Amino acid sequence: MNSSAPLPNTLPLPAPSRDSVDALVIAGELSGDEHAAKMVASAISRSASLNIVALGGPNLKEAGAEMILDMMPYSVIGFVEALKRYSKFKELRDAIVDWIMEHRPKVVCFVDYPGLNLRIAQALADRGVTRKSGGSIRLLFYISPQVWVWKAKRRFKMAKLLDSLGVIFPFEVESFADTTLETRFVGHPFLAGDHELPAVYDADGPLLMLPGSRAGAISRIAPLMFQSLKTLAKTRSEIRATCIYANESLKELLMSLVSGDNDLRDRIDFVPNNSIVQASCVLTSSGTMSLNCALAGIPGAVVYRVHPLTYVFGRMLVKIPYIGIANILLDTPMYPEFIQGSAKPEILAREIEICLQDEKRIQETRELSGKLRSILDKPAKGGPGNWLLEYVTES
Secondary structure, three states, X not given: OOOOOOOOOOOOOOOOOOOOOOEEEEEOOHHHHHHHHHHHHHHHHHOOOOOEEEEEOHHHHHHOOEEEEEOHHHOOOOXXXXXXXXXXXXXXXXXXHHHHHHHOOOEEEEEOOHXXXXXXXXXXXXXXXXXXHOXXXXXXXXXXXXXXXXXXXXXXXXXHHOOEEEEXXXXXXXXXXXXXXXXXXXXXXXXXXXXXXXXXXXXOOOEEEXXXXXXXXXXXXXXXXXXXXXXXXXXXXXXXXXXXXXXXXXXXXXXXXXXXXXXXXXXXXXXEOOOOEEEOEEEEOOOHHHHHHHHOOOOEEEEEOOOHHHHHHHHHHOOOOOOOHHHHHHOXXXXXXXXXXXXXXXXXXXXXXXXXXXHHHHXXXXXXXXXXXXXXXXXXXXXXXXXXXXXXXXX
């Protein structure tokens, strides 16, 4: 689906197949769908009769949730892109609230995607059906909005609406210490016992390209990555690349960007995001996979472009020095960041060359990867599946 394509007409939402719903899980984009799926699978493994309904993507469905809406077409990036589709998102929000009012799940678990999810939480509170507004429905939020990056006062609104917050970075507990919200570190999904990192460092491997999982981002970021490969090929005729795609429509978009260049098309292998890939270095957007690569110790750089107005608004609101999550956690540029106008093919090609040749850079990346793992160590009280099940059984 491209960024300007109309959203599917899938409303109103269908009724669940069973009368009693233990939990409704709402995940609005691919990374949230992936993380939520692990939570749901873990909870169901502990209680096979658990009835979980979901608005999400293919991973939640595979994990055992009953899917009532594919949310992946609603995934957008940036303020401007979301504003263009305001009426559709309002229609979606109203439909979700109506569904919850009719079917009354014991728990609603929001996963990331705060722009929509916190509006739903507020609408439910306004109707008096949540625990904190006098009703019976518990509201959980898994994977916190980054209040430590921007909109810090949002944490007080969350405390008024939510019953519990499950965070994936240990320092986030402290971010909510001045609120009444029960906040629990439930572990990072990438360090879960059954998680296999999808990228592995191999000094002889190809360049890995991760342009994102949203059409708008891909349209701006992928061409820069492809042109940097073309530039590098002038001096490294053997260079090859692997490009990850999230679904078939995004694969078609990526393929269309190289359709007129036979040399580029022949140098790039397009593989689905459920593959295990080897890589000598990586060019990545600031999304979820960038942290996977950092944990795997793959040298690389962050490449990022958004709509110019989105960037202007972001610079006004965001007060931290980095956008890459590994860089933020480490407070150092493990992955140098090339943003907006600084992201140019010739600059990126030089950066790839350094990642391939500089032994000091390779060793520093390996050391920083180890520090990152220590920061994201496992929680003491069990993972997100335990957390979800605890609130379902208490309801």
